[in-house]
Amino acid sequence: MSATKGWRSWLTTTDHKRIGLLYFWTAFVFFLIGGLEALIIRAQLARPGNTVVSAETFNQLFTMHGTTMVFLALMPLSAAFFNYIVPLQIGARDVAFPRLNAFSYWVFVLGGLLLNASWLLPHHPAPDAGWFGYANLTSREFSPGPNIDFWLLGLQILGVASLAAGFNFIVTILNLRAPGMKMMRLPVFSWMTLVTSFLIITAFPVITVALVLLMFDRFFGTHFYLTSAGGDPVLWQHLFWIFGHPEVYILILPAMGIVSEVLPTFARKPLFGYTVVVYSGVLIGFMGWGVWSHHMFSVGLGPIADSVFSATTMLIAVPTGVKIFNWLATLWGGQIRATSALHFAVGFIALFTIGGLSGVMHASPPADLQQTDTYFVVAHIHYVLFGGTVFGLFAGMYYWWPKMTGRLLGERLGKLHFWLMFVGMNLAFFPMHFIGLLGMPRRIYTYAPELGVAKLNLVSTVGAFLIGASILVFLINVWRTRKRGKVAGNDPWGGATLEWTIPSPPPPHNFDVIPTVASRLPRWSMTQLTAIPEGAELGKPHAPAGSWWPLVAACGLPVLALAPLTHTLWVAFLGAAILITGIYRWAFEPFEV
C-alpha cells in the first residue's frame, strides 16, 4: 500500500510533506485563475464605457475573484505551509491524523473544482452575488439560476476541508511537540498556525449555519432570509460577518507567523519580544470575535451598537500595531542579509501597515458611511490581503522553497519579482483610495467619463498587469531553478528552528531521532541536536502508509452536492453511499503510524 513512486502514490499519500506540496500547487493554480479574473476586471475598467465583458460576466468575475482568492488560494496556500513546515518545526514525524489530512486536501480540491465547474456549463452560470452573497439577492426570487447554488454548495464543501484541517493541526501542535518544546518555545509560525486553527474550527461552523439556512431557503421553502414571510436578511449579514471577521485573521495570522520566522533569520537576531508577539496573536484571535458589525454600519444598527463596534475595532488595532513594532525592533541593529524572502517580509510590514491604517479610518461609522461600497474599501482589503497576506506568503515561499524542493530560488529573479510586485501593487491599489473617495462605487461594470476617475483607473489597471508580470517572473524562476538551482543542503540560511536540522527535502520519516529541545532557538543555542544519543533505541522508522479511502470518502461530497444541483434524489443516495463506504473502509483499515 505504501507506494512511494508514480501518480498512484500521490493519490494515496498521507505524508504531510507530499500533501503540503499538493496543497501548494493546487492553491497556486487557483491563485492564477483568481488573478486572471482580476486582470479581466481591470481590463474592463481601464477606460470609461469599456465593453470587454458584459455586466453579467463582470458580476461573476468579481464574485469568483473574491471567492477564489479567499477560499481557494490564500487559505490553502497557508495550509500548504501548515502541512509542510509545522510538523518539521515541532519535531514530529507527521501530523496527528495523516489520513484525515489527505481527506482535507481532497475535499478542498473537489470543492474548488465544483465551484469553478460553473464556468464550463452552457451560459456559464458562475456565482454572481459578490463574495459575501448578501440576502436577499441570493433568494430564489432574485437569483433563479444555479449560480448561487454552485456558490453555497462549493463553500459548504470547502468548509468541511478547513474544519478537518483545523482539528488536525490543533491536535498535532498540542500533542506531537518534541520533548522539551514547551509552548513558549514553539516557533511563532507554529503558534500562529495554532491560533488560526482555533479560529477555523470556531468560525467555520457559523458560516456553515448561514449557508445551510440559505440552502434550505432555496431548496426546501423555508423563510429564514425572506422578509416577505417574516424572515430577516440582516441575519445573513450577522452570521456571515461573525464568520467573516475571524476569517480576516485566518488569512493574515499565518502570514504574520511567516514574517516572524523570516525576519530573525535574516537579521541574525532573535525575534524581538517573542512572548509579546505570541500573546498579541492570541489576543487578536479573541478580539476578532467582537468586531464583526463594523462591516454593517450602513445597515443602521443604532448608535449604541455602532459605537461599541467602532471602539472594539479601533482597539484591535493595538495588538496588531504591537507586532509591527516588534518586527521593526527585530531588524533594528541586526546583521541584515537582504534576500528575496526578507524583501517580501519587509514589504509585508509596509503594505500591511497602510492597510491597517485605512482600516482604522472606516472603523469610524461616519467615515465608513462615505467609504462603504466604494473603491476605498477595495483598496483597504487589497492592502491587507494582497500587501499583507500575499507578500507574507511569498516571503514564506522564498524562505522555505529550499526546504521543500532541495534547491534555492534565484535571488536576482526573486528581487525582480519583488520590485515588480511592490510597484505594481501600489499602482494598482493606492489610486483606489481616491477613486473611492471621489465616489466610484465598487462592483459596477463601468463608469461615466464625467466622474473624473478615468486616469486613476488606467493607472490601477497598469499596476494590475505589472503584478501579473511579476507572477510570471516568479514562475520563470521556479522553472529555471527546478534542476539548476543552487543545492540547499540542510540549512541554506542559518535558521534557528528544527526544520533546518534535517536534509532538504526531508526523508519520509523527517527525523532519524526526535530531537530534545532546550531552547526557543534550538539551532542557535545547541550543537549535536540530531546526534543519536549513545545506546538509544531507534525503533522502527516511520514510513507514511498510503490509503485510497480518504480520496473515496472525499468524492462523496461533490456527488452529494450534485443532487440539489440536478434535482435528483438518487444522486444524493449515491453520494451518501460513497461517503459512508469511504469512511467505513477507512475506519476498519489497519493503519499504524
Added chain:
Amino acid sequence: MAHATATVDVMRPPAPAERGVDVYNLKLGMWVFLASEVMFFTALIGSYIVLRFGASPNPWAQPGKVLSIQITAFNTFLLICSSVSMVKAYASIADGNVKLMKVWLLVTILCGATFVGIQVYEYTHLIHHGFQPSGYREGSELAELAAANPVPYGAATAGLYGSTFFTMTGFHGFHVTCGVISMTYVFIRALRGKYSQQDHRGIEVIGLYWHFVDLVWIILFTIVYLI
C-alpha cells in the same frame, strides 16, 4: 511512534512528545470537534432567537398546540437514559468488564435508534397534519385551525416556526443518527475484542460525543417545545 518502550499507555498522549494537554490524540481531536459543534449549534440557536424575538412582532404558536410535548418528553427521557447507559458502558470497560460494556453499549444504541424512530414518526405525523418547513400547508387541518384561532396557532409566524423547527430538530436528529452509526461501529469492534481495560479509547471518545448530543437536545427541547 518511534521509540519502542516496554509498555505504551495508549490512554495517554503519544511518546516521546512534550506533554501539554495530558490527553491522547483521538480524545483531544474529539474535544476540538465538539468545540466546533458548540459553535454550530450556538449559531443555529442564535439565529432562532434573532428570528423569534428580534425580527417578528407577532408571537409564535403556543407550546403544545402544534408540537406534541408528551411524546417528545418521552423521547427526551429516552435520550437521558442513553447517556446513563453510556456512562455505564465506559465504567464497565474501565473496570475491565468487557461483557457488561457490550450490554450497556447495545442499550445505548437501541435508545438512540428509538429516538430517531420516534422523531421520524413525529415528522410524518406533523407533515400529515399540515406542518412543514414553509409553515402550515394550505387546506390542511392545521391551516384551518390557525385561520380560526390565529393567536394560539401563531398564524402570522408559521413560516418561521416551520423553518426553525425542522432545521434545528433535523440537524439534531442527524447528529443522533451519526452517533448511532458510530456506536454501531464501536460495537462491532467490541465484538471483535478490540477494547480492554488498557485500551478503550473508542468507547471514551464516542461517549463524549454522545453526551454532547444529549445535552444539545435538552436545550433544544426546552426552547423549541416548552417555551
